């Protein structure tokens with residue numbers, strides 16, 4: 365009986381984890397083996413990205429008209445040149461000099477290892493290691509724009 369109860373509890377935990385995981389297994393299966401960034405973006409989910417943006421939200425807002433925090437507001441950042449997001453924000457010289465543009469590729473690399481994309485940036489963040497999580501956050505950021 366006790367074992368039955370434990371098994372049921374385990375099934376419940378797995379079911380809840382499965383729901384919270386935004387159809388991860390299905391989406392990864394659809395993206396195919398060793399998926400490229402484009403393949404992951406095809407199955408990316410902006411709503412899942414909105415939830416995963418929680419790991420960024422300690423330093424960034426991503427809603428229109430919101431103030432900068434530790435980092436600049438990211439509303440509309442997708443497609444913009446680097447370090448031109450906020451006129452009031454004091455960017456590092458490193459990011460000002462980077463002269464890149466925020467697209468899926470640069471955002472993906474940045475979220476994985478900010479310091480590797482722009483050495484000397486003050487975005488001190490260990491990085492989002494999971495490629496599907498990064499793709500979901502990119503889909504969310506793309507949506508947070510006019």
Ligand code: HEC
Nearest residue numbers: 419420423434435446447448449455456459485486487489
């Ligand atoms: C601990 C605080 C912190 C966290 C967490 C953080 N950032 Fe940042 N972010 C910063 C800072 C500070 C900068 C400004 C960097 C500079 O000037 O060198 C920045 C800059 C950026 C920029 C460049 C904006 C521009 O105008 O060019 C992007 C894009 C960005 N962050 C995305 C993210 C995303 C996506 C996450 C979550 C995965 C995240 N950040 C998590 C602090 C943070």
